[in-house]
Amino acid sequence: MRQRAEADAPAVLESPRWRRLYVAGRLELEQRGDWTTLAREQLEVLVRAMAKAEELRTVAENAPLTRGSTGQQVENPLWRTAERLDARALAIAKSLKLTADTRSWVAPPDDAGIPGGPEGEAGDELDELDELAVKRKAKAKAG
Numbered sequence: 103m104r105q106r107a108e109a110d111a112p113a114v115l116e117s118p119r120w121r122r123l124y125v126a127g128r129l130e131l132e133q134r135g136d137w138t139t140l141a142r143e144q145l146e147v148l149v150r151a152m153a154k155a156e157e158l159r160t161v162a163e164n165a166p167l168t169r170g171s172t173g174q175q176v177e178n179p180l181w182r183t184a185e186r187l188d189a190r191a192l193a194i195a196k197s198l199k200l201t202a203d204t205r206s207w208v209a210p211p212d213d214a215g216i217p218g219g220p221e222g223e224a225g226d227e228l229d230e231l232d233e234l235a236v237k238r239k240a241k242a243k244a245g
Contacts, residue, residue, distance in 0.1 A: 112146050117153065124149045126227030127200055141198060148194040155187035192238055195231045202232040
């Protein structure tokens with residue numbers, strides 16, 4: 103099961119972190135019987151959006167302010183783009199029922215072989231989606 107999911111993971115997802123998220127999402131969807139061509143495409147968009155958002159935040163952290171059209175200091179527009187990508191990823195995750203609020207996650211069978219993080223600890227790889235949902239909720243309440 104795990105090997106098929108790994109083999110199917112898009113080659114452009116070079117980072118082990120994003121490949122693990124894709125595989126965990128796929129295994130969750132397969133286990134529920136919701137794995138379709140559309141779900142595959144949506145999951146790929148979700149993971150790519152999260153990866154791109156992280157990349158943009160890293161760039162923005164190095165240059166949090168830029169010059170505006172009249173020379174004034176303004177917030178780097180990459181922050182807002184990263185937020186939009188996060189919102190898109192979260193919307194897709196909710197539609198696929200992959201967030202804590204929307205999924206009834208059951209641990210995959212032991213033979214599924216979902217790896218832990220870089221240090222090898224076990225854990226739900228979909229936690230990243232849960233963290234994103236919590237951050238968005240907190241921001242909505244504050245704003």
